[in-house]
Amino acid sequence: MNELLVISGKGGTGKTSLTAAFARLAENVVLADCDVDAADLHLLLAPEIRERHEFYSGQQAQINQLDCTVCGICNALCRFNAIELNKNNNSEFSYTINSARCEGCGVCVRFCPENAITSQTRHCGQWMVSDTAYGPMVHAKLDVAAENSGKLVTTVRDEARRIAQEQNRSMILIDGPPGIGCPVIASLTGVNKVLIVTEPTLSGEHDLKRVLDLADHFGIPAAVCVNKWDINPSITDSIEAETIKRGSLVAGKIPWDNSFTVAQLQAKTILEVGNEQIVNSINSIWECLTSSLLIGTEKHV
Ligand code: SF4
Numbered sequence: 001m002n003e004l005l006v007i008s009g010k011g012g013t014g015k016t017s018l019t020a021a022f023a024r025l026a027e028n029v030v031l032a033d034c035d036v037d038a039a040d041l042h043l044l045l046a047p048e049i050r051e052r053h054e055f056y057s058g059q060q061a062q063i064n065q066l067d068c069t070v071c072g073i074c075n076a077l078c079r080f081n082a083i084e085l086n087k088n089n090n091s092e093f094s095y096t097i098n099s100a101r102c103e104g105c106g107v108c109v110r111f112c113p114e115n116a117i118t119s120q121t122r123h124c125g126q127w128m129v130s131d132t133a134y135g136p137m138v139h140a141k142l143d144v145a146a147e148n149s150g151k152l153v154t155t156v157r158d159e160a161r162r163i164a165q166e167q168n169r170s171m172i173l174i175d176g177p178p179g180i181g182c183p184v185i186a187s188l189t190g191v192n193k194v195l196i197v198t199e200p201t202l203s204g205e206h207d208l209k210r211v212l213d214l215a216d217h218f219g220i221p222a223a224v225c226v227n228k229w230d231i232n233p234s235i236t237d238s239i240e241a242e243t244i245k246r247g248s249l250v251a252g253k254i255p256w257d258n259s260f261t262v263a264q265l266q267a268k269t270i271l272e273v274g275n276e277q278i279v280n281s282i283n284s285i286w287e288c289l290t291s292s293l294l295i296g297t298e299k300h301v
């Protein structure tokens with residue numbers, strides 16, 4: 001079973017649109033949306049949710065108001081300014097926890113003289129298993145300001161693997177998060193290949209190098225595709241030269257076209273709305289990727 005991850009150095013490069021197009025081309029695939037901070041693969045693939053699970057991670061303090069004497073010790077000890085003093089309409093004071101700030105360190109729990117504070121498991125979001133026209137899909141939604149997105153990514157990947165094994169699927173296609181942070185690392189580890197989608201701009205080229213460094217650090221064979229290559233052919237040439245110099249695979253390039261926007265507005269894949277040139281470019285990139293996966297996981301020069 002192959003795991004193919006699609007990522008980008010920054011958001012807005014067309015990564016998810018390409019993943020949705022690949023979902024249409026792939027056979028016997030399980031889809032995993034690991035861009036849990038801004039999941040939007042579901043907007044293009046219209047999944048029908050069949051399982052929904054709550055996601056808990058980390059700890060958060062909670063004050064039992066009946067036991068609290070409003071002494072203020074917890075407020076003074078919290079280094080994250082997470083305990084706030086409130087005054088109600090009857091001029092009565094109380095302390096409450098600001099959940100967005102609480103780091104779950106447990107100091108307030110330890111030192112409250114009334115044992116009025118408990119540590120609770122924090123609700124951070126949900127993950128779902130759905131059916132799409134192209135295969136089962138595991139996706140998630142992180143709560144606003146919730147952390148531990150790396151752990152949620154791992155949960156999504158584990159479930160995708162479980163389904164792939166159970167249903168004897170030959171590929172897991174992963175829409176990864178942008179950037180080089182913890183969720184990207186959680187998406188990257190153990191995949192057979194990573195496709196980095198970039199744009200021919202100075203910042204795109206800079207971000208690409210950082211992502212290539214990351215893939216190299218984890219020993220994951222990387223392929224690069226340049227979206228909107230014709231908006232700056234000379235930077236496209238430079239990106240392709242850098243990719244080859246590093247021993248990674250130039251998977252192809254896609255010209256600028258508004259079909260990416262049209263596909264998003266119509267909740268379809270680019271293959272359904274794109275012109276012949278766009279469709280051919282994407283088919284060619286997919287063939288390049290699948291051939292390289294069949295050959296193996298070594299780097300290609
Ligand atoms: S330390 Fe305990 S008793 Fe004092 S304000 Fe905080 S929760 Fe209330």
Ligand code: SF4
Binds near residue numbers: 103104
């Ligand atoms: S658990 Fe730590 S961060 Fe959270 S409110 Fe208590 S002292 Fe502050």
